Amino acid sequence: MARDPWGLNERAFAWYYPRLMALSERAGGAALRARSVGAASGRTLEIGAGNGYNLPHYTSAVTELVVTEPSPHMVELLRARLADDPPPVGRWELMQTGAESLPFPDASFDTVTAGYVHCTIPRPELAIAEIVRVLKPGGRYLFVEHVRAPDGSVLGRLQDVVRPLHTYVAAGCNPNRRTEEFLRRSDLEIEWLEHANLPRSSPSVRPLILGAARKPA
Numbered sequence: 001m002a003r004d005p006w007g008l009n010e011r012a013f014a015w016y017y018p019r020l021m022a023l024s025e026r027a028g029g030a031a032l033r034a035r036s037v038g039a040a041s042g043r044t045l046e047i048g049a050g051n052g053y054n055l056p057h058y059t060s061a062v063t064e065l066v067v068t069e070p071s072p073h074m075v076e077l078l079r080a081r082l083a084d085d086p087p088p089v090g091r092w093e094l095m096q097t098g099a100e101s102l103p104f105p106d107a108s109f110d111t112v113t114a115g116y117v118h119c120t121i122p123r124p125e126l127a128i129a130e131i132v133r134v135l136k137p138g139g140r141y142l143f144v145e146h147v148r149a150p151d152g153s154v155l156g157r158l159q160d161v162v163r164p165l166h167t168y169v170a171a172g173c174n175p176n177r178r179t180e181e182f183l184r185r186s187d188l189e190i191e192w193l194e195h196a197n198l199p200r201s202s203p204s205v206r207p208l209i210l211g212a213a214r215k216p217a
């Protein structure tokens with residue numbers, strides 16, 4: 001589906017996503033985030049941070065948190081949240097940028113994190129290459145992502161069929177993105193990866209992966 005030249009879907013998404021996701025957060029989604037970004041340490045980069053649902057789950061093991069997000073509508077929500085309820089980290093900084101071209105030097109982060117972002121990135125293979133580039137050798141990528149259901153499943157077919165409409169309504173999100181395959185094809189080494197379900201969500205975004213991958217030392 002063609003990009004909306006007025007960005008109405010992106011505005012609408014920034015309004016409804018935090019409200020809709022709040023249901024999932026309360027039903028167990030927040031615990032998934034705590035398992036994911038709760039393991040971050042050292043200098044940490046979050047990509048596509050949205051309205052900031054990951055922020056309360058960082059710990060003081062994070063010395064510096066660089067929070068990034070390309071959407072101006074989401075950046076406004078993030079700015080307000082960071083001011084009202086800053087994360088419990090050493091220090092933080094907010095930058096407006098996408099993940100396919102990160103404005104950071106090579107090997108400058110101990111940890112990179114993302115929650116439900118790879119579904120929306122137009123060129124996910126470029127974003128993963130950038131994550132590898134900015135991680136220090138031995139650094140970790142922590143992810144929780146909704147993904148396409150397995151091949152041969154009815155749900156997988158349904159995700160394929162609803163993709164054009166879903167992509168418009170959810171501001172670029174592809175419900176059938178095969179993010180696990182992108183990760184396994186990348187230069188990252190998967191440390192652990194679990195399959196789970198996004199609680200209280202539409203079936204089209206229910207199957208998810210949660211895990212950590214390491215840049216070889």
Ligand SMILES: C[S@@+](CC[C@H](N)C(=O)[O-])C[C@H]1O[C@@H](n2cnc3c(N)ncnc32)[C@H](O)[C@@H]1O
Pocket residue numbers: 021047048049050051052053054069070071074097098099100114115116117120121122172173
């Ligand atoms: C489904 S929301 C997830 C928000 C947040 N990470 C969370 O866990 O709730 C997807 C986010 O990816 C962002 N996004 C879109 N294109 C992106 C890109 N090229 N690079 C990084 N983030 C992107 C969107 O603006 C949006 O905030």
